[in-house]
Amino acid sequence: MIFPVSAETALRDIPGGAEQLHFVRPVKRKQVEAILQKCKGLERVSMSKSCMHRMPGKNLALLKNKGIRVESAKKAGRPISAPLEKMQHALEMRKDHQSLREIERVTGISKSTVHYLERYAQRSKVKNKGKVIYLK
Missing domain, CATH: 1.10.10 (Arc Repressor Mutant, subunit A)
Structure with missing residues (x-):
């Protein structure tokens, strides 16, 4: 499963064994570092095109340096x-x-x-x- 992450998401709501995350909104560097600290097996991060443009470049570089694939994904629509x-x-x-x-x-x-x-x-x-x- 892919777990959504936004600036309001508490770290305790993200499982430690998560392999994939979806950033709904841009997050701060401290939150990205905390997520990387907790999710050791993180392989892939997805986000919308607009979120990728608004995400600070240092955060994207940090994710890429850790060997995590960062990709643009369109996940429109209301959840069932x-x-x-x-x-x-x-x-x-x-x-x-x-x-x-x-x-x-x-x-x-x-x-x-x-x-x-x-x-x-x-x-x-x-x-x-x-x-x-x-x-x-």
Whole structure:
């Protein structure tokens, strides 16, 4: 999983074993150093194009010197607020040719959300316990 990081993100919210992070907003050098200290296995950092332009050059250089790949990534859209298990269950039911109304009744996920998940969703962002998590 890819964990989001912004200036307001507490260091305790970032798992120590994180291999990939996504910077939502530019962060200060102290925060970057603290993240590098905590996440020894960090391999890749992604951020939007505008965030990369606003991020101080010293921070980008620090990440690159530590051997971490810094890349631009577009992660637009609102995270899906249904739990991941329910989404998987709804999609499995849909593959078993269950009607949207039946899926809504069983899982509690609205018909339009199930239809969106089935047809269009890239499922790259999920909200879990009030926090956004980026999926690979």
